[in-house]
C-alpha cells in the first residue's frame with residue numbers, strides 16, 4: 107500500500123544527494139504534498155508527480171531515490187545538467203509513468219530496454235541530450251504514446267516503422283539517422299525528420315539506388331560505408347569551394363568596375379546577408395534602372411524622397427542609390443535592405459513589390475503611416491514613389507528582431523532573454539499596437555509577428571511594418587505559410603485584419619516569448635495556442651516555459667499570469683478576446699508587480 111512517509115524520505119534522500127537549486131521545501135511538514143514541484147494523489151497517500159525543471163541538477167540521477175517513488179505518474183527533470191546513461195533502474199521501478207521529460211540534459215549512451223516496459227507512457231521527451239545508438243522498434247510497445255521527442259541527439263541507423271495510432275507530436279530531427287522513412291510515418295511533418303540523411307515521404311523521394319531493387323522488399327537499411335568521405339577528400343572540397351567563391355567574387359568586382367554607369371540587368375543581391383559591392387548599391391542599381399527606363403515620365407518633385415517627422419539629416423534618393431546595401435531578408439512586401447549612407451548612418455529600405463496602388467492612394471497611405479508617432483513603433487522616415495519603384499525608408503535597428511533573438515543561434519555568445527526583458531518587450535509591443543488601435547476602429551497592424559518586433563540596444567521593442575497589410579495585392583505574397591501561425595482563425599482575407607485579429611496575433615507572440623517555440627513551424631499544422639492549452643490542461647503548466655526562462659526563480663507565478671494573458675488573447679471567438687489597451691494595462695500591472703517596473707526611462 108502507498109506510504110507517504112516512505113515517499114517523503116525518498117524525496118529527502120534525493121534532495122541531499124543533489125546539490126541543486128531545489129525549491130523551498132518546508133521540512134517541518136509531515137507530508138511532502140505541499141512541497142514545490144511535488145504533487146500527491148488526491149488522498150495524499152503517494153507522490154504522483156515530481157517536476158524539477160531547470161534546477162541545475164547535475165551528475166547522475168542518484169540511485170535509490172526517485173526510483174522509490176513507485177506511484178509516480180509524471181517526472182520532469184528537463185533542462186538540468188544530468189549526465190551519464192539514461193537511468194535504467196528508474197525505468198524498471200516507475201511502471202506507472204505516463205509522462206517522462208528528460209529533455210535538455212547531458213544524458214549519453216543508448217536507450218535502455220527497460221524504457222520499453224513503461225507501457226503507460228503517453229509523453230516521452232528525451233530531446234536535446236547526447237543520446238546515441240539506434241531507435242529501437244520496441245517503441246511500438248509504448249502503445250499509448252502521444253508525444254515522442256528524440257530530436258537533437260546522435261541517434262543513428264534506420265527509422266523503425268512505428269505503428270502508434272495516438273502519436274501526434276513526433277520529432278526525430280537533428281540526429282544521424284539514415285535510410286528511408288517508413289510508410290507509417292509519411293504523414294508526419296517534414297520538420298520532424300530534418301537534419302538527418304533520410305529520404306522518402308514526407309521528404310524527397312529516395313533516388314533509384316536507394317530504393318529497394320525488388321518490389322515488396324522492406325525499406326533498405328542504407329549502409330553507405332563507401333560513401334564516407336575521407337579527411338583528404340573533405341579538405342579538397344573545402345579548398346575548391348573557397349577558391350571557387352574567390353574567383354566568383356573577383357569576377358563580380360571586375361564586372362562592377364567595368365559596368366559603372368552601364369546598365370546591368372539587375373544590381374540586386376540575391377542572397378541573404380550578402381554584401382553588394384560598394385557604390386553599385388543594391389537598392390541603387392534597380393531603382394536607377396527603373397528611373398532611367400520605365401520611369402521616364404518622372405520629373406522634379408516625383409523623384410524626391412518624401413520625409414516625415416523631425417529628421418535632422420535629410421538625404422536624397424541619389425545618396426540612397428550610392429549607398430552600399432546589404433539584404434536583410436525578403437518579407438511579405440518585397441526585399442528589405444540595410445543601406446549604409448555616408449557619415450556612418452544606416453537606414454533600412456523596403457522595396458515594395460506587388461503593390462499596384464494609384465499614386466494618390468499610395469501617398470495618402472504613406473501619410474497615414476508617417477503620422478504614427480510612438481516610442482514603441484519604428485517610424486517611417488521617408489518614402490519614394492514612382493510607377494515602377496516604391497521604397498520605404500526606416501531607421502535601422504542594430505539589435506535585429508525578436509524572432510532572431512528567440513530562435514537565432516543559441517550559441518554561447520548570445521545573451522539569453524531573461525524574464526524581465528521578455529515581459530518588458532511584451533509590454534512595449536502591446537503599448538505600440540494599442541497606440542495604433544487608438545486611431546480608429548478600422549486601423550489595425552495586420553501583420554504582428556516576432557520578426558516585426560525590432561529591438562533597440564537597450565532591448566526596447568519597436569513594432570515595425572504596421573498598416574502595410576492592406577497594401578498587398580489580393581492573393582499576392584501575403585501567403586499563408588509565413589503568417590499562418592499568428593493569424594486568427596476568422597481571418598480569411600489578409601488585407602482585412604481586424605483589431606481583434608491583431609490581439610490574437612499578439613497573443614501568439616506572447617506565447618512564443620514564454621515558450622521559446624516558434625509558431626511558424628511550416629506545414630505540419632503545429633498550433634502554438636492549442637499546444638499551450640493542452641499542456642496547461644494537463645496541469646503541466648511549468649512545462650511550457652522556455653528552458654532559458656526557468657533559470658529565473660520566484661517568477662514562475664508571474665510567468666503563468668502572462669501566459670494566461672496570451673491564452674486569453676488567442677481565444678477562438680474574437681469577442682472573447684480583450685482589447686489591446688486592456689492587454690497593455692494588464693501587462694503593465696504585472697510588470698509593476700513583478701519587477702518594480704516604473705514606466706520611466
Ligand SMILES: Nc1ncnc2c1ncn2[C@@H]1O[C@H](COP(=O)(O)OP(=O)(O)OP(=O)(O)O)[C@@H](O)[C@H]1O
Pocket residue numbers: 434435436437438439440441442454484500501502503504506507553557558560570571588
Ligand atoms: N528597421 C529595421 N532594422 C533592422 N532590421 C530590420 C528592420 N526592418 C526589418 N528588419 C529585418 O529584416 C528582415 C526582413 O524584414 P521584412 O520586413 O522584409 O520581412 P519579415 O519581417 O520577415 O516579413 P514581413 O514582410 O511579413 O514583415 C527581418 O529579419 C527583419 O527583422
